Amino acid sequence: xxxxxxxxxxxxxxxxxxxxxxxxxxxxxxxxIGEKLPEINExxxxxxxxxxNISKVFLYSADKQADxxxxxxxxxELQEQKKNILKxxxxxxxxxxxxxxxxxxxxxxxxxxxxxKCHNELLKDIERSDLAKIAPIDDCTFDTFDIQYYxxxxxxxxxxxxxxxxxxxxxxxxYAANFTTASPNVMFMGGTGLGKTHLSLAIANVxxxxxxxxxYGTAQNILSDLQKENFGRDDDIRxxxxxxxxxxLLILDDLGTEFKSAYTVACLYNIINSRLSAKLPTxxxxxxxAEELEEKYDQRITSRITGEYxxxxxxxxxxxxxx
Numbered sequence: 001x002x003x004x005x006x007x008x009x010x011x012x013x014x015x016x017x018x019x020x021x022x023x024x025x026x027x028x029x030x031x032x033i034g035e036k037l038p039e040i041n042e043x044x045x046x047x048x049x050x051x052x053n054i055s056k057v058f059l060y061s062a063d064k065q066a067d068x069x070x071x072x073x074x075x076x077e078l079q080e081q082k083k084n085i086l087k088x089x090x091x092x093x094x095x096x097x098x099x100x101x102x103x104x105x106x107x108x109x110x111x112x113x114x115x116x117k118c119h120n121e122l123l124k125d126i127e128r129s130d131l132a133k134i135a136p137i138d139d140c141t142f143d144t145f146d147i148q149y150y151x152x153x154x155x156x157x158x159x160x161x162x163x164x165x166x167x168x169x170x171x172x173x174x175y176a177a178n179f180t181t182a183s184p185n186v187m188f189m190g191g192t193g194l195g196k197t198h199l200s201l202a203i204a205n206v207x208x209x210x211x212x213x214x215x216y217g218t219a220q221n222i223l224s225d226l227q228k229e230n231f232g233r234d235d236d237i238r239x240x241x242x243x244x245x246x247x248x249l250l251i252l253d254d255l256g257t258e259f260k261s262a263y264t265v266a267c268l269y270n271i272i273n274s275r276l277s278a279k280l281p282t283x284x285x286x287x288x289x290a291e292e293l294e295e296k297y298d299q300r301i302t303s304r305i306t307g308e309y310x311x312x313x314x315x316x317x318x319x320x321x322x323x
Contacts, residue, residue: 003123003213004243007130011109011122018100018107026098033096037089040096043082050075120211127208131201131216134238140201142173149195150316161316165195168312172199176206181248181280187305188285190314196285199312200251203283212248215239220258223267230263245274248281255286256296269301276308284309 034041050071061067083093100107102118109119131137147169150162175183188196204214215222217239225239244250252271258264275282284305286293294302 002246002248003127004240004247007123007126007213010126011119014122014126015107015109015119018102022098022100022107026096030096033086033091037085040082040085043078043085044096047075047078047082050078124208124211127213131204131208131214135197135201135216137201137205140198141205142169142176142202145169145195145198145202150314155315161314165314165316168314169199171312172203173206176203179203179207179210179212179249179281181212183249183281185276185281185309186283187309187311188283188314189289189311190287190316192287194314194316196314197253200253200283200285204249204251207249214249214251215243215247216251216253218254218257219252219268220254222252222271223258223264226267227263230267244271245278246280250275250280250282252282252284255284256288256293260296265297265301268297272301272304276304282309 030044034044054068054071057064057067057071082096086093086095098106102116105111105116105118107118109116109122128137147162147165150160150165152160152162154160172186175186188199190196201216204216208214217225222239222244225237226241226244228234228237229240250271255268258268272282288296290302290306293305
């Protein structure tokens with residue numbers, strides 16, 4: 001699951017802040033309690049000395065087992081005294097302990113060499129937060145995709161737009177629930193306002209929750225940023241080539257609305273071809289028909305889209321206008 005280096009760095013910084021906060025809060029409690037209960041300070045000093053004595057036992061003791069048992073017994077007695085004093089004065093037994101956000105990993109993010117569950121959740125939250133800044137991901141779920149906006153009247157092929165929309169919705173829900181980096185590519189097609197972006201983001205919602213990285217953006221914004229990066233203008237860039245080509249799922253929205261130039265066509269080809277070669281799934285949405293795409297792009301692009309993408313075609317009226 002390939003998150004960007006920036007996401008990993010931000011997660012590491014968040015974990016560090018948690019550890020710092022936990023340590024500062026613990027020290028504040030220790031100072032407060034030590035001022036009110038000086039006997040606690042003495043017990044803490046003795047416990048620290050026992051720790052040093054244990055080290056000496058390993059180095060110098062002639063009877064390590066007996067000396068260790070004696071020190072451990074002293075430690076247990078002192079800890080019991082400390083608990084009793086704290087409870088007697090209205091504090092919890094663990095009032096002097098560091099209270100981590102995640103006790104399992106002590107806010108390090110790792111249990112041994114394995115990433116802790118809290119670390120995984122933090123990565124998901126960062127990924128979701130970044131996407132929420134540019135798209136209404138919280139509003140675009142499968143539950144909020146309302147097929148009632150699609151006409152019930154049967155078309156010439158014997159299927160109504162509503163039934164077709166429901167089948168596509170169910171197909172997308174299944175796609176998201178079973179998503180892996182080996183999932184197929186998808187092409188949403190249909191007129192403006194038919195729910196292509198909604199379904200793309202609904203898939204992103206589930207995929208992010210399952211721990212995969214997602215890059216979402218319009219073709220215009222992604223291609224524009226990659227052009228800036230290519231020419232060394234890295235100010236105000238959201239999309240970087242490494243993330244676009246290497247994320248678990250790329251969602252390229254509104255294909256065909258970008259400014260067309262030799263560079264954008266070459267860049268688009270590189271995105272599509274590189275991700276096909278790496279066997280990483282991409283979702284593309286477009287208002288263009290297959291014929292219009294063939295007129296707009298050269299065969300290197302259209303042949304790959306035609307041969308390697310599952311097409312889901314929505315029909316009906318502009319839902320945004322109807323709402």
